[in-house]
Amino acid sequence: MSCYVNANDLDILLAMSLEDLSNTDISVTSAAKKPQNIEDIPAAVYVITNEQIRRSGVRSVAEALALAPGVQVTRISEFNWQVSLRSLNEVLFNKLLVMIDGRSVYSPLMSGTFWHTIDALFQDIDRIEVIRGTAGTMWGGNAANGVVNIITKSSTDTQGHYAEVAAGEKDYQEFNYRYGFSLDDNTTARFYMKGVTSDYYLVNDDSWRNLSGGFRADHNVDNRNISVQAGGYQTRSQHYWFYGNFYLPPEDVFTNTTLNVFARGAYASFDWIEQYNDKTTYELHLWADANSTNEPSAQGEFYTLDLDTLAHHALSEKHQLTAGGGVRVIHRRTESYPDDFYSHVEPWGRYSHDPIGTDFIVNGYGQIESQLNDQWFSTIGAKIEYFSLNDSVEFQPQARFLYRHNDQQQFWFGAGRAAVTPSFVESKTDSYILGTVGITDGNGNIIDSRPTVVYTVNNQNLKNETVRTIDAGYRYSPTHSLSIDNTIFYSKYKNLRMEGDRAWACVYGECIDGSTLPYEIFTLINTFSDGLNADSYGFETAIQWQPLSALKLNTSYSYMKTNAECSGSAGCDANATSGYRLMYDHQPAHFASIQSLWQITPAWQLDLWLKYKSKVEADVPAFSAPSITTLDVRLAWQQKPCWPRIEWIIDGIGKDPYEDLPGKSLIEETFFMRAAWDLP
Template sequence: MSMSLEELSNADISMTSAAKKEQSINDIPSAAYVITNEMIRRSGVRSIAEALALAPGVQVTRIAEYNWQVSLRGLNSILFNQLLVMIDGRSVFSPLMSGTFWHTIDTLFEDIERIEIIRGTAGTMWGGNAANGVINIITKNSKDTQGHYAEIAQGERNYQEVNYRYGTRFNDQLTARGYVKGVVGDYYAINDDEWRNIRGGVRADYDDTSRKITVQAGGFETKSDHDWFYGSFDNIQPGSPILFNPSIIDVYSRGLYASLDWYESKGDTDYELHAWTDYNFTDEASAQGEFYTADVDALARTTLSDKHELTTGGGVRVIHRNTEPYPENFYANMEAWGRYSHDPKGTDVIVNGYMQLESHLTDKLTSVLGAKVEYFSLNDTVELQPEARILYKYNEEQQFWAGVGRAVVTPSFVASKTDMYQLSYGHPNEDGKYQINGMLITKANEDLGNESVVTVDMGHRYSPVPSLNIDSTVFYSQYYNTVMEDQRRLVSSDEVIGQPTQHSNIPVYLDSYNDDLDVKNYGFESAIRWTPFETLTFNTSYSFIQTEASCTGYTNCSADAVSGYKTKYIDQPAHYVSVQSLWDFAPGWQLDLWYKYKSEVSTDSYYAAPSISTVDLRLAWQHKSTWPRVEMVVDGFGENAYSDLPGLAPIEETIYFKASWNFQ
């Protein structure tokens, strides 16, 4: 039920995301971290997003019981898009915002081998969105998931989960598995608004001495029910109040995917081909639309000599979008907010080529030099993403590394092609209806520059004994063309959307995206793995992140501004702590605790927030490996209701029970 001391040593933890090849962490000249399967399982989390808080530098904010926003090295926002997220190398970003809808990212936890995290720029290898880092969720080879696996869970907030997976072997080279996963529960702790998620998938692996082929396919559907409002400007007498009517809204998200990964070795060269396609749809009011994506990438890794290795590659991605157009009568049936586009349909292309040279200059000194050129048809731009890194292995126990790189964010369809409207409203009247007080429209801007970041970082790894690993990093990042919103001004709606308001008592305000925000941040990250006894392990991380932002010419840029993007990025927690203890306190018994801390934001702004400290508890029993494993998990042990950020839904202590069984 636990890892050995040797397995916990950095020398025996490998990852593939840094250079698209398997490497020991000690050989990587970047800020690298691996969340193992055991760390995930024993944390008691119910989502991949929550598990990421185990890593240094990663900020996880819970929006609701089944929705999160995840950022890396600051700039935390719901539209955070400086982070590339993948499952087995397949990007799961949304072309709408170039970010990630985390409530749609899930798989069977038992089948996750590890989660690899690269902090800092990784544009040469991965391109768009690998600006602040990369998260790659690596699932197990099907040869390692043979037989039956079943799991059931139930707990507070109407939480229920049922999972099943079956793996089979056709011959010595070919194996396969299939799984299905279903979850229901309350989307918000304070409401009975049901959340449902069902997903499934299959994977087949062919392995021989010089060739490996993996084929995967699957899909998901999520649905949540919420209290909602709608209003109509039609048939209202001028001067009369316009009211919202209460209603119920069903929000759907659906997706399908298929992928092929081909690895082949011939002489001194390794070849890889990766192809995937997916379809995603949601009818959520602020993100409504469907996207079809096809992606092909190929690389060749050649050993030039005993000291030099050259990797070259390239790829193309085609994205067809079909988003919501402006309705003929914008005011006929208005929801609390929504998003429309004057250019709802189109096909966008991303093309890239890259080269990276790894050189062993001496027995102790290794350099990595590379660059990627990437073209984005959405705004007809070409970007260069270079990187230079160096690793010095002082001895087997200590390594020093440093690097500098530039990476860009994939242009966002949200900011360049869509308009967002929001209706403001006051308290309900005695009939339970809300009066509409005004409208804010955030206008698209097709002239935005591509967001980019240049990061300089350096780090040190130290493992005096196999049971202790200390990993430390310092970094400084300068951001360019960071998107914010313009000064709000009163306008007539026909100036914005071509349809005038029918009532002068409803003021219309206009915002527009621009790229005039100057942002820089710096910080320190540390991770310590310590196993003082074979039965006790501590996984600890600490992050300090400080962000500076400035702009001129807009109301929210003033020194005393209390809201807006500048203030949001400045007024974020500076300190994050995670301490996970894994204790096998008796034969067959495990007691695991996970302490998380987020420092306060003490300002006069809208984003001021108290510090948050939580403890999650897991108690598990398994008589022997062929028996079911039974677990009790307490999320937020002893905690009163709190919010991860101001204005978000409250989070409360939650208890659930789980039973799982691996059997042939």
């Protein structure tokens, strides 16, 4: 292999338009479970390309999602994040379906996504597809606000050796390796391993590490494509911790200790796609995984087996039917209440009265795509889904239309309904947090204090969370170097989760059921409620522009606003100072991202990423937050294609310690270096 780039080839590369670099051979499969060009999809779609990910300088998939409009990425610690789509931002965000090659990575242990466990070799990611809006017809539960599908490359496209090392501040170190090879003329494979270590928090020496690895094989012959994948991960972090034994004397109640948290998992998947004839294609997707963690608020393990089958059939030249069905079985094992809870009380945790169980989900769906005339196209479909956990059935329809004015302009609009998969976290488990209650005299002065355990107990009568969304969009590509994609949306949520009214169950250790607790403990009880509804609306735009042959700009902006209302809780009162209603009403409204990719010379790249989050003004100080603007810088050098690529990256250049949202851990400017070597 030659280590030199032909000058003419380089000139051609630098002269390629944005469309050539970003959209050539890129199709979206998450919208209709089949390859489609973006301009043919009547929905809000954004594709984060491999180039955008690599040149953003990010160290995680979660960070890269901030490139897409409508996505809110909040950094919890050095290596943990919460991600939401179209407002309702919270740690336990259950309205976004996250997948890797169509395999769900949603965790029943927390009713959300453990983002610090989702890792992949960036070099092997082909693209990340972000579908904004309801996608329940194709994907079912949890695709309420949208879908994130991380699409990895075929092993055919990842042949040879790839190695990457990185190191930087906060004790950050990383090593990645992948090797791809051919088994025969039609079969290729690869395996990879990845290891990361770092501080978990800025303010102390808590350590964090992640080890992961995997295998993929692809067999392509005639009209048949088969893919087999398997892999696993383990994360570990160490934290300063304590627990209380309330049977001991006051001076000995609390014991300082170290908490060693782990999360581990393994998966395997099998995908078969076969073109039966010119009109029909069949697909079979089967995957299984096993996951466990000892994190106190999500302790337990679960095992999932998922089968999905579908067929694409051309009814005529202008009508195509997609129909399918599937079943998912989830077996869970969670922590039961200990025999004596008050002899070992962690700062927070979760226990269950029904620690072992098996749930299943069954669905069937159909969708018809039609060409109504030369300019109008429609997509109409529905899914019926049964959830055994609460014996419920959800109907999730959608209707979408696209008007192709010409090759440069398309208009689309749609409406749909989606449901959130019911969670055993809310219906089968109780969470708690340890605190202190201040005891006051008649003048309001604190004269004493007592330990308090605040419980949020389960509710088996919760209705499923649902959302109805209408949205519309306009795509405009006046030239090959400029693309504009605009979307407006309105969503109506029902039965959102919140905490109900609180009531004291025990005061000075004397409980209303006649029992007595040690150490004059207070306990406060609240129950999960579904009495919260909300409306959200907003505007999203993505602009891709290549003003010069060596300079590209990827820009996104989002405006999102939520209005919530509820009943049955003190947090619903007009003078409330806490609660989910206030949290939803007081979130940043404006988000902006500008990524510039500059090929200074054939050997040098300079990439900048500016991110902005607007301030939050609230009468309650706990919900107020300043605006946040950060600038990430990446400088890269690679003299020849077979030489290593050296990168210098500053995350949040010049940024002093700050909270990404109120109550989150401090983060600040971080510098690291990375070297990658790709040998086909």
